[in-house]
Amino acid sequence: MEKPVYRVALLGLGNRGWSHLAGFRANADRFWIQAVCSSSRDKLRTVKEQDEAYLTYTDAEQMLAETRPDVFCFATPPNVRLSLIQLAARYGVKAVAMEKPIANSLQETREISRLCREHGIQVVVCHQHKYLPSFAKLMQVVRSGEIGDVVRIHAKTRGWLYNSGTHFVDYMLWINGGNEADWVVGHVHGKSKLDDSHPSPDFALGELHFKNGVTGVIECGYLSPSYLPPERFWTDNRLTVYGTHGYAWAETDGRWAAFTRHSHGRLLEGQELPWSPAVKDAIQAEYTKDLADWMDDRSKRHPCHFEISEHGYEILFAICAASLDHTRVDLPLQSGLHADMIGRMMQELPEV
Structure with missing residues (x-):
C-alpha cells in the first residue's frame, strides 16, 4: 500500500x-x-x-x-x-x-x-543530534549493558542554556529512557546573553534527580569545560553516562569513548564523521523521515516528540528558579513559580 x-x-x-x-x-x-x-x-x-x-x-x-x-x-x-x-x-x-x-x-x-x-x-x-553516529554509538553502549546500570549522567556544552542547553537536557532524558526528573538545584549568573535571540544566563549549572534514581549534572556556558579549539565552539560539548561497571561519552563533533566491563582496562575511543554540512543534512533527513513515520502511525512516536522537550524546558526553567530562590525545586513545577524567568534574571542577576 x-x-x-x-x-x-x-x-x-x-x-x-x-x-x-x-x-x-x-x-x-x-x-x-x-x-x-x-x-x-x-x-x-x-x-x-x-x-x-x-x-x-x-x-x-x-x-x-x-x-x-x-x-x-x-x-x-x-x-x-x-x-x-x-x-x-x-x-x-x-x-x-x-x-x-x-x-x-x-x-x-x-x-x-x-x-x-x-x-x-x-x-x-529539532533536537536532531540524537541521530548523530557518535550519539548512536553512545546509546548502543548504554543499552548493551557494557557499563552496567546507569547511575549518573553529565552534560556539558559551551553554548548557553536556551541555545545549546535545551539540546543537552533533552539528550539526558533520552539516554535515561525518558525517565523524568523530580527535583533540581541550580546556579546561574551573567546577564550578557539575556538579550540574545535565545535569552539565557551566561553560565548555568544544574543538579538533577530522576525518578528512576539516576542523578545528573548539566552545565552550559563559558565556564563549561572546553575540549575543542575555539573555532569548534558550537560542537564543544559532551554527554557522559556513568554506570556501575564503567562509563561512556559522545560529542556532537563525532568523537566517542567507552570504558566498559569488557574493555580490559582500556579506554575504547572512536571518531565518527565530524560535524559538517553533509552530516547536518544527513541527520536532518533521518529526523524528517521519522516525522512521516509518526504521522502514518501514532504508535511510532518520534524521538524528538514535544513531551520530552516540554519536560526539558521545565528542567531548565527550574534550574533558574532554584538559583534565584536559593532552594531545591521539585517537579512538576507549581503555578506559583510561573513567573517571567527572563525578566527576573534581568532584574536580579548582578553584573559579572
Whole structure:
C-alpha cells in the first residue's frame, strides 16, 4: 500500500530554515513542499529559483489560510512560537516541526502544549543530534549493558542554556529512557546573553534527580569545560553516562569513548564523521523521515516528540528558579513559580 505524501508549509529561511527545507527535500517521497514564507524577498527569490513550483509568501497566516498544509514547519525565534502554534490550530495543521527552545517562558510552553493536545497536533522539536553516529554509538553502549546500570549522567556544552542547553537536557532524558526528573538545584549568573535571540544566563549549572534514581549534572556556558579549539565552539560539548561497571561519552563533533566491563582496562575511543554540512543534512533527513513515520502511525512516536522537550524546558526553567530562590525545586513545577524567568534574571542577576 502506497504511503501518503504530506503537504508542507515552511516559515523562515535562516540557517535552520534551509536545513529543514533540505530535510523535506531528502524525503520527497513522503513530503511535498507546497509553500515557503519569509520576510526576505531576496531569500524567496532564491528558493523560487531552486523550484518554481513553490508558492511563496511574506505572511504566515495568509500562507496557511490559502494552502491548508498537513505540516507547518517554522524556524523562527522563540518569542513567536506560541502565535505560530495558534495559527497551526486555527488552520487545521496535523503536525508541527519547530526549532528549540519551545518558547521564552514556561507559561507559553504550557499553552503550546494545551493547544496541541486539544487540536491533536503532533509536534517535533529539532533536537536532531540524537541521530548523530557518535550519539548512536553512545546509546548502543548504554543499552548493551557494557557499563552496567546507569547511575549518573553529565552534560556539558559551551553554548548557553536556551541555545545549546535545551539540546543537552533533552539528550539526558533520552539516554535515561525518558525517565523524568523530580527535583533540581541550580546556579546561574551573567546577564550578557539575556538579550540574545535565545535569552539565557551566561553560565548555568544544574543538579538533577530522576525518578528512576539516576542523578545528573548539566552545565552550559563559558565556564563549561572546553575540549575543542575555539573555532569548534558550537560542537564543544559532551554527554557522559556513568554506570556501575564503567562509563561512556559522545560529542556532537563525532568523537566517542567507552570504558566498559569488557574493555580490559582500556579506554575504547572512536571518531565518527565530524560535524559538517553533509552530516547536518544527513541527520536532518533521518529526523524528517521519522516525522512521516509518526504521522502514518501514532504508535511510532518520534524521538524528538514535544513531551520530552516540554519536560526539558521545565528542567531548565527550574534550574533558574532554584538559583534565584536559593532552594531545591521539585517537579512538576507549581503555578506559583510561573513567573517571567527572563525578566527576573534581568532584574536580579548582578553584573559579572
